[in-house]
Amino acid sequence: MKKHRILTRTAALAAVxxxxxAATSCAPRATDKEVNIFAWSEYIPQAVLDGFTKETGIKxxxxxxxxxxxxxxxxxAGGTAYDLVxxxxxxxxxxxxxxxxxxxxxxxxPNFKHxxxxxxxxxxxxEQKFTVPYMVSTVGIVVNxxxxxxxxxxxxDVFQEKNKGRIVVVDDGRELVSxxxxxxxxxxxxxxxxTLAKARPVLEKWVKLVKVFxxxxxxTSLTNGDVDIGIVWGGExxxxxxxxxxxxxxxxxxxxxxxxDAFAISNKSKNLDAAHKFLDYILRPEVSVLISRxxxxxxxxxxxxxxxxxxxxxxxxxxxPKGLYEIFRHIGKSSEDIDALYTDLxxxxx
Numbered sequence: 001m002k003k004h005r006i007l008t009r010t011a012a013l014a015a016v017x018x019x020x021x022a023a024t025s026c027a028p029r030a031t032d033k034e035v036n037i038f039a040w041s042e043y044i045p046q047a048v049l050d051g052f053t054k055e056t057g058i059k060x061x062x063x064x065x066x067x068x069x070x071x072x073x074x075x076x077a078g079g080t081a082y083d084l085v086x087x088x089x090x091x092x093x094x095x096x097x098x099x100x101x102x103x104x105x106x107x108x109x110p111n112f113k114h115x116x117x118x119x120x121x122x123x124x125x126x127e128q129k130f131t132v133p134y135m136v137s138t139v140g141i142v143v144n145x146x147x148x149x150x151x152x153x154x155x156x157d158v159f160q161e162k163n164k165g166r167i168v169v170v171d172d173g174r175e176l177v178s179x180x181x182x183x184x185x186x187x188x189x190x191x192x193x194x195t196l197a198k199a200r201p202v203l204e205k206w207v208k209l210v211k212v213f214x215x216x217x218x219x220t221s222l223t224n225g226d227v228d229i230g231i232v233w234g235g236e237x238x239x240x241x242x243x244x245x246x247x248x249x250x251x252x253x254x255x256x257x258x259x260x261d262a263f264a265i266s267n268k269s270k271n272l273d274a275a276h277k278f279l280d281y282i283l284r285p286e287v288s289v290l291i292s293r294x295x296x297x298x299x300x301x302x303x304x305x306x307x308x309x310x311x312x313x314x315x316x317x318x319x320x321p322k323g324l325y326e327i328f329r330h331i332g333k334s335s336e337d338i339d340a341l342y343t344d345l346x347x348x349x350x
Contacts, residue, residue, distance in 0.1 A: 032274035034059040038074070039086035040261065041066055041216060043135075044282075045294040052281050058274045066216050075100060075266060083269040084278060089260040092131050093124035093330040101130040102265040108276035111283035119300035122260060123329060131262035132279050135297035137234035138258055138320055139175060141250040142219075147228040154253040155179050158229055164209045168221040168230040171213035173342030174328065174335070176203055179231070182254040188326060191334040196341055203341070207349045222247065233259075235297035237317035242296065249317040258325040260300075292318075 037044075041064040049060045063080075065071040068091035075085060075095075087095055095101050106112060115133055125131045143152045147166075152158060158167060169176065178188040180199035212221045219236040221227045223243070230237075240247035263282075265275045281287055285303030292299045292308060296318045299305055305313065313319055 032058060032271040032277075034061060035083045035271050035274040035278050036061045036063070036081065037084045037086075037278070038063050038065060038071055038080075038082040038266075039084070039263075040064065043086070043261075043295055045290055048282065048287060048290055051287070052278060055281070056274075056277055058277065060278070075268075078268070081268040081270050082266045083271045083275040084263055085266050086134065086261060086263055087131075088328075089122065089124045089262070090328040090330045092262050092264060095264065096125060096130050097330065100267055102267050102269060102272065103129050104132070104265065104279075105272075105276060108273075109280050109283065111280050111285075114283060114285055114288070114301045114303035116300055116302045119260070123327065124260070125262070131264045132283065133300040134261045134263050134282075135235065135291070135295065136258055136260050136300055137297040138251060138256050138317075138325060139170070139231065140234060140237060140256055140317065140320075141252060142222060142230040142232055142237045142240055142317075143248045143250060144222060144228045144246055145248050146246045152229065152250055154250075155183055155231075156254070158231065159206045159209055161209070163229055165211045166228045167210045168212040168214055168218050168227045168232070169210050170218055170232060171215040173338045175231075176206065176342065177338055178257060178328075179252070179254075180206070182252065182256070188257050189329045189331065191331050191338065193337065196337055200341065200345075203345050204348070207345045210349075213346070233297075234317045234320070235295055238296040238315045241315055241317055249320075251320055256325055258298075258327050260327060261297075 035058055037060060039062065044062070049062060052058065053060055065074070068088045071085060071087065072091055072094065074080065075082065112132065119133045119136060121128045141152055141158060177191070177196065177199055180202040181188055181190070181195065183202060184198055186195050186198065211227050214221060217236070218230055218232040219240050222230050222240055237247070237249045241249060263279055265272065269275055282291065283301065285301060285307055288299060288301040288304035289307040292304060292312070296312065296315060298318055
């Protein structure tokens with residue numbers, strides 16, 4: 001579903017965005033008739049979008065992206081006035097820092113009360129001022145147990161020569177770097193030229209063993225039998241497990257992390273009321289549970305969890321045994337070093 005990299009933003013671009021917001025927010029508006037959403041692909045059921053329009057009469061214009069950086073670059077370019085955007089945790093942190101988001105009006109979000117406390121006031125939005133948690137997940141290992149008989153406990157078991165050509169991973173440089181860091185005992189956010197140099201020989205070996213790099217739908221290669229092992233988003237693993245219990249989900253023994261995908265209102269929004277209405281609509285437990293059933297990530301909505309079936313709550317990829325793991329933080333220009341390293345290694349492996 002996703003691919004993470006950080007792009008460098010300038011103060012000038014942020015200033016332009018702020019000026020645009022000031023101009024639009026002060027202008028009188030007619031009653032909102034539409035809401036423009038920029039969100040991840042394969043993440044919001046069409047039935048939810050249709051249900052919102054049927055209830056409110058507000059048209060939903062839904063555009064998708066395949067990486068948070070793609071979304072951020074387009075927002076900064078300013079060509080489209082999106083109302084709602086869906087950044088992951090560290091992209092949201094960057095947007096908050098650069099004043100690209102509108103503070104939420106909680107008087108218009110009575111259903112926010114359903115968000116569980118452990119998913120509020122996280123490091124990317126410590127005052128819970130700008131974002132609404134949408135879905136949470138871990139990144140872990142999927143094993144087709146009909147094809148793989150040796151135990152797979154962590155990254156070291158996955159990236160072995162005997163598994164060459166049998167592996168799919170998310171196409172995400174920061175993810176792969178974090179996995180290498182885990183095997184080296186380095187923190188996932190401790191990104192420096194020195195730590196990247198230590199990770200390089202590990203990654204040089206790994207990328208040569210991978211058959212498919214896919215962030216949008218890594219489960220597809222596993223479903224089709226093209227590969228037998230994957231390191232994928234937890235929600236993708238949950239769908240595989242629902243379809244066939246032969247797909248086991250493993251949290252790497254070396255360590256893993258969580259990601260949080262959130263909704264936020266862009267500072268270029270021209271439909272602030274409609275944006276709040278949409279957020280409150282998807283926060284309703286009976287709506288949120290529909291999202292979980294199509295996209296079974298970890299739902300931070302406590303009311304929705306009460307509506308899930310026991311087998312849904314028992315899905316090991318949707319609801320792993322521990323709570324929220326460490327999350328990625330905004331790393332600024334270090335992202336350029338990750339991008340350069342990842343591109344170099346993939347090109348060398350071709």
